[in-house]
Amino acid sequence: MTWPTKKLGEVCAINMGQSPSSSTYNDNKNGLPFYQGKKDYGKLYPTPRVWCSEPTKIVEAGDILISVRAPVGALNIAQEKSCIGRGLTGLRAKKELDQDFLFNFLKLKEKDIANLGTGSTFTAISKKHLENIEIPFPPLYEQRKIVAKLEKLLAKTKESKRLRTEAQEATQNLLSAELHKIFKEGKKRGWKEKELGEICELNPKKSEIRNEPDELLVSFVPMKAVDEYAQAITYSDDRELGLARYGYTYFRNGDIVLAKITPCMENGKIAIAKNLKNGIGFGTTEFHVIRAGKDVLPEWIYYILRQPFFREEAQQKMTGSAGQKRVPVQFLEKYKISLPSLAEQKKIVARLDELSGKIRQLQEYQKSTQSDLEKLEQSILHSAFQGK
Numbered sequence: 001m002t003w004p005t006k007k008l009g010e011v012c013a014i015n016m017g018q019s020p021s022s023s024t025y026n027d028n029k030n031g032l033p034f035y036q037g038k039k040d041y042g043k044l045y046p047t048p049r050v051w052c053s054e055p056t057k058i059v060e061a062g063d064i065l066i067s068v069r070a071p072v073g074a075l076n077i078a079q080e081k082s083c084i085g086r087g088l089t090g091l092r093a094k095k096e097l098d099q100d101f102l103f104n105f106l107k108l109k110e111k112d113i114a115n116l117g118t119g120s121t122f123t124a125i126s127k128k129h130l131e132n133i134e135i136p137f138p139p140l141y142e143q144r145k146i147v148a149k150l151e152k153l154l155a156k157t158k159e160s161k162r163l164r165t166e167a168q169e170a171t172q173n174l175l176s177a178e179l180h181k182i183f184k185e186g187k188k189r190g191w192k193e194k195e196l197g198e199i200c201e202l203n204p205k206k207s208e209i210r211n212e213p214d215e216l217l218v219s220f221v222p223m224k225a226v227d228e229y230a231q232a233i234t235y236s237d238d239r240e241l242g243l244a245r246y247g248y249t250y251f252r253n254g255d256i257v258l259a260k261i262t263p264c265m266e267n268g269k270i271a272i273a274k275n276l277k278n279g280i281g282f283g284t285t286e287f288h289v290i291r292a293g294k295d296v297l298p299e300w301i302y303y304i305l306r307q308p309f310f311r312e313e314a315q316q317k318m319t320g321s322a323g324q325k326r327v328p329v330q331f332l333e334k335y336k337i338s339l340p341s342l343a344e345q346k347k348i349v350a351r352l353d354e355l356s357g358k359i360r361q362l363q364e365y366q367k368s369t370q371s372d373l374e375k376l377e378q379s380i381l382h383s384a385f386q387g388k
Helices: 099-108 110-114 127-131 140-188 298-305 308-316 329-334 342-385
Strands: 005-007 012-016 032-035 057-059 064-068 072-077 082-084 088-093 134-136 192-195 200-202 217-221 237-240 249-252 256-259 270-272 280-283 287-292 336-339
Touching: 012 057, 012 127, 057 088, 064 099, 072 099, 072 110, 082 088, 088 099, 088 127, 099 110, 099 134, 099 140, 099 342, 140 298, 140 336, 140 342, 200 329, 249 287, 256 298, 270 298, 287 298, 287 329, 298 336, 298 342
Parallel strands: 032 082, 217 280
Antiparallel strands: 005 134, 012 088, 057 082, 064 072, 064 088, 192 336, 200 287, 217 237, 249 280, 256 270, 256 287
16 A cells, blocks of 8 residues: 655754753752753653753653654653653654654654764764654544554564563663672672772773874774773774874773763773774764773773772763763772772673673573564564555
8 A cells, every 4th residue: 555655844843952050950840851862861761760851852741752862763752741862852743743643653764764864973863864754644533543463463572671671671670689699708808899990990092002103003983983882892993093093092902992972981882902903993072982991801890890889989070061961080099899809800800701692692692582572573673654
């Protein structure tokens, strides 16, 4: 069946978010719930963590929320009147377009919308991108019939996704639970705590490679090359040192790179630099670099800083305007970690490496089941919007 199409801008009100002054944020429910981006709204429906006493852009209950900045395309639905920041846009269907029909269509197009994103540090899409998306436009009664059938067909995939998500969360907590047990044992044994600034060099100077020739090939690592799930550098490009040494962050093999900007830090972008071209790497200025000193293994620091408890504390210490908040280096300098002997660190790291390997196997299996469910859901949605 062939239906006419309309551009989203013709049949939908598009309300681009705008971040209010951070001085109006509060946690005592003064004003409206505030959502900056995907990281704030979580699962359907969003649960507020921050309120805003002087809201800027407002969405109403039932409005569709779409993430327009890193990541792009993720969907949710506003549960109540709320304020949205620059990371989100509110969508409301106009007359003759069913809101649930619109939501299911956007779900079908989520990856296509994500591919519209542009930007080096983080991807983003504009209002114009959204306005020009074409949507099938059958009569309203037909839209509602499609929505009713989709609800029945997708109910089982939603339940399967829920069970898979529970299993994923349990898997992700395995490493944190093991570290908690290790720290508890260490406390009994009298491990000392040390500030990172005492035992590490933070953001080492480029001057140590000033004598290297400009034509020397080095690795260049953009932010998107640091995978937040694997928490590793997944790829890099070769560049001449002369093209990289100015305006980028320097590191070398064995250094830890940590995203300092929101939402990359909260998402878990951290890695140990390995296999760099000629041992030298450069990347975005939104990296902090941590170089382990003689009394600590980089892997020991990495395992601690990759945990949610570190990210949660770092998030509380971020500075800057909304949407551009960063972890200050002073927070890292003063951050304390338990410091067993090097011999004990090596034993514990080996134990954590083994556990991490098992976790990765579980995650790969869970990823494959997730992919199967997503393909099934996309197949159902595709058929629906093809009139089948």
